[in-house]
Amino acid sequence: MSAAEPLLALRDLEIRYGTVAAVRGLSLEVRPGEIVGLIGPNGAGKTTTLHAVMGAVPHAGGEILLRGEPLRARSPEEVARAGVALVPEGRRVFPSFTVEENLRLGLAARRDGGTAAEALEEAYALFPMLGEFRRRPAGVLSGGQQQQLAIARGLVSAPALLLLDEPSLGLAPTVVDAVFGALADIRDRGVTVLLVEQRAQRTVAFADRTYVLANGELRATLGPADAAATDRLVAAYLA
């Protein structure tokens, strides 16, 4: 697997907000089938990096390569339709739409319209709760349920690469367990994932490889073996 060409590669990525550099010289790779973590303190540039991949934030320098093709000046909808799904921070479900309508929105990125019903059934199989509430407005779901909906919405587009932005943010510990359980299911299906998280230790244990980001720069790369020592290592790298 490691021999395969990277699905996503960032090369010397530079992102600026006005004169402030949000991301500096960031290079990383995500290979097909991998789960890759991206951790770091608030303001490290994690979310900005995901938005740059999606084309929602322009990059000032470097390259973002999807299957070896540069993604420059692509709109978010083009990136989504090229097979990259973002599960955004704060979930961003449409509260007044039904659960099913939210999932159907995920289909917007699919080029093959024919498999819509199948895709929805698959999502309901993965998250039975969503099937139960399919006709209810998404706004009545709990935070954890909305997170599952947001992940399912990303999955129905059958993405080659799933970007997850802090899926455990603001959730109770038991719900976090459920979310990571769902991520394990997704990994088993062979979906490639780039996971941005604050929960460093869990991420390092879960991912094939985890990048540590601070002040917009890459500080370290950790593997699952480092999990037990994550806190100490991260503290050392950020010092």
Add this chain to the structure above:
Amino acid sequence: MRRTAPLVELGGPVLLLVAAGVVATLVSRSTQIYVLDAIVAAAMVAGIYVFIGNSGVLSFGQISFVAVGAFAAGVMTVPLALKGSILRDLFPILRDHELGNLQSLALAAAVGAVLAAVVGLPLMRLSGLAAGIATFAVLEITNNLLREWRAIGPGATTLSLVPQTTGPFQATAGAVLVVAVAYAYQRSRAGRMLRATREDAAAAQAAGIDVHRQRLWAFVLSGALCGFAGGLYVHMLGSISTGQVYLELTFLTLAMLVVGGLTSLWGAVVGALSVSALDSLLSEAERGLDVGVTLTLPTGTRLVVVGALMALVLVLRPSGLTGGRELRLRRVGA
């Protein structure tokens, strides 16, 4: 450097107006009316700017205050001897009294302020965009009442025989007064608070600024200045009808503000003078302008050009000619 900034920021617009006033004394009578028109327009636009420029909320209603100011000043200065015959249906208190020139201008400002306070109280509680659209209701009510209610004015006929006291001196002095008040307001604590709400309403609110109240203050002050400018206007024209202070004037004054730059007083004055100049040139051309050969543009060209200019500025350079900044002699600091 910093201490001279107010001098330049206020001095620039004032000098420009005084220069226009001097020009007005040097040109022929037929050209003078265009120059005076431009100066009075600058007073109106500066009055409108006090609300729109500082709050960032659009209003289509400010010409209402110009209208009531113009009719109040006009109706109250028509000589008593003539009033009984041409304005028979007026309320007795309006019919049987006559005001002097300055008193009538003060009345115009007061009437504008009162109307702005009455309608602003409900409207300024709305969100910015909704408030802007709702101000159309004010324009429509004002126009309808002035046009149909003969107890407060001439109704659908033209009000004439108003003393023409707005010559070069009164136009310039009046416009300078409006600009000075507008400048004093934007430097004041209230003005700075309102400008903070323009940049970020939510943050200003979080900092304890009452957005709606600050907007209301500016709306009332703008109403007073617009009413005053309306008084200058009627005394310049000597006659007025409701159609002259309605949609087209709303459009022209907004075009002036937009072309100059919505967010600065300098922009308001520059925009008013430059768009007025263009407008005057085009309306002459619609009547036939002698430029070697006689150039006659079809009626309506004037508004096509001004409308296109306004749309172009908004699409290509929304901050206007002045970039929405006050006048500076040199870039201060770095």
Add this chain to the structure above:
Amino acid sequence: MTPLAVVDAQTLVDAVALGATYALMAVGIGLVFGVLRLVNFAYGQLVMAGAYTLAFTSHLHPAASIAACLAVVVALSTVLDLAVFRRLRSQSPAVMLVTTFALAFLLQSIALIVDVRDGTIGEPVRVLSGLNRAFTVGDLHVRQITLVTIALAAVTLALLALLLGRTTIGLHMRAAAADFRTARLLGVRSDRVIGFAVLLSAVIAVLVAVVLTVRRPLVTPAFGLGETIVVLVGVVVGGLDRLWTATLGAFAIGVATGVINGVLPTDKTVFLPSAVFALVILVLLLRPGGLFAPRGAASVERV
């Protein structure tokens, strides 16, 4: 006689037809507002352009005349969308509104130049003028166009509800209206939803042009301007944020206009605009969030 007794069925039918016309215009404006956050003040000038097209093609078969009207209005709104609206997307709603206000005057002045070439202002429209015939039911004299207007508005709004509620493009339009950024991240194509909203809005402008020219057959450059102002104010009364309450607001102001017109003594009907807009200000005093907003909803800066 109490004022209410004056509101007979006759007044009510006419009032509902006026409300229906306003509701159509509100939907046309609201669809574009949803996806672009742009209040199109120049919507009335789309109607005006359509009305002039009907006037200039009055000699043709009505179907051909209406087809020409459709072509002109769709072309004009596409040009406005591509040349102006999309370039304003990063601007504040206030700048967008004042730009469309400029466009309205621009288009109106162009119409004036075109119209006065024959030496007179105003062009007559004869398309479907047969619909002005009245029929009598009991005491009721109803012009056919009154019922056609009501039926047309009802059918159009029902079809639109189906489109928005049941189709994929409708879902995408609603998502774009609710949260455009997230919708795009999910793969909703912005050019497509905007283009579709502009197209639907233009088709509705054609319907309004046809209905209005039957009722008022002389087209002038200011055609549709007054209606736009009333509709926009009605939309604010209904609540700008939501398409259906905005439409209901415009409908309500139309019905209120008709009813107040019926209630006012004949010598006072000249004050109709004042009465209607004063009512609007009163409503906004009591319900700043809009007539149909949940009670107590604050008028926070949302747009």
